[in-house]
Amino acid sequence: MSLEPFGARLSRAMDDRGPLCVGIDPHASLLADWGLSDDVAGLERFSRTVVEALGEHVAVFKPQSAFFERFGSRGVAVLEKTVAEARAAGALVVMDAKRGDIGSTMAAYAEAFLRKDSPLFSDALTVSPYLGYGSLRPAVELARESGAGLFVLALTSNPEGGEVQHAVRTDGRDVAATMLAHLAAENAGEEPLGSFGAVVGATLGDLSSYDLDINGPLLAPGIGAQGAAPADLPGVFGAAVRNVVPNVSRGVLRHGPDVRALRTAADRFAEEIRAAVAAV
Numbered sequence: 001m002s003l004e005p006f007g008a009r010l011s012r013a014m015d016d017r018g019p020l021c022v023g024i025d026p027h028a029s030l031l032a033d034w035g036l037s038d039d040v041a042g043l044e045r046f047s048r049t050v051v052e053a054l055g056e057h058v059a060v061f062k063p064q065s066a067f068f069e070r071f072g073s074r075g076v077a078v079l080e081k082t083v084a085e086a087r088a089a090g091a092l093v094v095m096d097a098k099r100g101d102i103g104s105t106m107a108a109y110a111e112a113f114l115r116k117d118s119p120l121f122s123d124a125l126t127v128s129p130y131l132g133y134g135s136l137r138p139a140v141e142l143a144r145e146s147g148a149g150l151f152v153l154a155l156t157s158n159p160e161g162g163e164v165q166h167a168v169r170t171d172g173r174d175v176a177a178t179m180l181a182h183l184a185a186e187n188a189g190e191e192p193l194g195s196f197g198a199v200v201g202a203t204l205g206d207l208s209s210y211d212l213d214i215n216g217p218l219l220a221p222g223i224g225a226q227g228a229a230p231a232d233l234p235g236v237f238g239a240a241v242r243n244v245v246p247n248v249s250r251g252v253l254r255h256g257p258d259v260r261a262l263r264t265a266a267d268r269f270a271e272e273i274r275a276a277v278a279a280v
């Protein structure tokens with residue numbers, strides 16, 4: 001049986017728990033800071049602690065697949081468990097794996113992360129449109145069938161992203177604006193929110209030259225370790241800030257392994273985000 005569409009589930013989770021998305025990014029340096037070994041046992045303890053601390057508090061977790069994949073199949077097994085435990089705690093899971101390939105291979109990536117009975121099934125998946133938005137079609141279709149969602153890289157938080165994302169097409173629109181337009185079309189008529197979101201960095205300053213009104217969520221990494229702050233959100237996103245899912249990874253995780261300190265850090269970000277959004 002398919003789930004209720006991701007956009008509707010996300011909208012409710014944001015109303016109930018606030019919009020904060022906490023990243024599960026077990027950097028080697030964080031494992032060391034937490035007094036954990038840089039191995040599968042450390043990875044497992046780290047991830048379990050984050051979920052225990054925050055699983056009933058935050059709306060969304062975003063595990064960064066790379067930090068699990070670096071341990072091979074045993075790391076991926078920990079990722080599977082982490083996703084299951086996070087979802088069992090009532091949080092939504094956005095798998096940050098940034099997949100993208102020709103359509104026939106994209107279909108297999110979609111099976112891996114978006115098929116309801118897959119061991120890595122996640123509520124949403126980050127995807128790269130570098131092979132063209134149309135190459136993502138199999139993932140869009142399977143996401144719709146399963147009640148899952150996608151976050152398409154549009155305006156990434158890193159300074160190098162503009163080289164590709166600001167490239168101007170023959171129709172005068174840049175690549176990022178083109179991705180946003182595809183997503184707006186995907187989400188047309190969906191209520192309360194479409195399931196096909198964009199990744200738009202919180203680090204980017206005023207984005208009023210872009211139409212961010214895609215009737216879908218805007219996943220906003222860059223707060224904390226990359227220098228953006230919750231108070232920056234209105235200036236970056238304008239009225240679209242109501243659909244922003246701000247992600248903080250290291251900015252929260254550096255407060256571990258103490259569970260109460262993790263909760264306090266997440267609560268502080270959540271409150272600052274709430275205040276910033278309420279002011280718009």
Ligand SMILES: O=c1ccn([C@@H]2O[C@H](COP(=O)(O)O)[C@@H](O)[C@H]2O)c(=O)[nH]1
Pocket residue numbers: 023025064096155156157158199200201221222223224225226247248249250251
């Ligand atoms: O444009 C992007 C897309 C994804 N990310 C990912 O988000 C987190 C950010 O971590 P912090 O520790 O809060 O900096 C990380 O997993 C990135 O791979 C991004 O930063 N920017």
